[in-house]
Amino acid sequence: MGRIAIGVGTQFNTLQQQGIDLNGQPGTDFFKVPQPQVFPASSNAGTSGLPSVNIADASQLTTDNYRLSYAGSSGWTLTDTTTNQPVSMTGSGTSASPYTAAGLHIVVPTNVSAGDNFTIEPTTYAARDLSLNLTNSRQIAAASVVASTATQANAGNATISSPTLTAAAGSVNTTSVNLTISGNPPNTWTATDAANGTTLSSGAYSQTNGATIALNGWSVNLSGGAQTGDSFTVSGTGPGDNGNALRMAASQQQNLLENGGSGATATFGAAYSQLVAQVGTETQAAQTSAKTNQALLNQATALQQSISGVNLDQEAANLLKYQQAYQASAKVIATANSLFKTLLQAVQ
Structure with a gap:
């Protein structure tokens, strides 16, 4: 946990x-x-x-x-x-x-x-x-600093990721930037200032692997599948945006734990399920062990009682036997006493 x-x-x-x-x-x-x-x-x-x-x-x-x-x-x-x-x-x-x-x-x-x-x-x-750490709900950074969009008229099927900041949020340049794919076949991306068309940067684009573009304190990934002339925009947002809140919500579906060196392989939910399963397994093992130990205790107690304990039924039978023997002895004594008196009377 x-x-x-x-x-x-x-x-x-x-x-x-x-x-x-x-x-x-x-x-x-x-x-x-x-x-x-x-x-x-x-x-x-x-x-x-x-x-x-x-x-x-x-x-x-x-x-x-x-x-x-x-x-x-x-x-x-x-x-x-x-x-x-x-x-x-x-x-x-x-x-x-x-x-x-x-x-x-x-x-x-x-x-x-x-x-x-x-x-x-x-x-x-x-x-x-x-x-x-937060003391007020207004401190939740629900808005993204910059957001990315694909132009609706694009002929290809390439997508652009949400920007990831490579600099502190307060120092990111939020100037709107257009990203355009060019070449025949499409093999180049070019970043220009959306306001004045000034070229800011350019790089190689692959129809298979796309491209990673880092600029102005942010980074985006373009997937493969773009056509020449396709364009995308990265621009600043405002407090009314909820892009960062959506990224927080998406965290529950991402593999963020159990990275053995080749990338994380477990979501928070999967790790919790694993924990619950482990606790359940250990609890079951403990319960089974307790039942086994109780059975051994009962067996040992029965063995000890059979050797040194008191069997009430047996003792009752013995008491009855001793009582009958006592009564028989009493009758023998009474008979002997009667015979002795008779002998005394005979010799007088």
């Missing part, structure tokens, strides 16, 4: 920063996303502080914890405590070049001793600690 919380918070914060709110201001973080928890081992001999650990890529986070160890001249190592397998790190562990591993950035401390180690828990408390 913590990994999902971090994924949702990070995605919404990223999209917030790509939009503008109802006040016409660039969006600020939607959520306060908690950073990983770090704990030193009680046996550490060094006098340094804790490593600085931050989330670098939420899509690469796992649900595991890690042990960061210092081995003296051999340097630092990272171990997955769930699998007990080493985790590869890149970088040098400094502020300028932090270690990067498992979606984390790690800056190691100085003044450590060989054998010192630290436990890193990236997601353990994230679901509990995730909190809302």
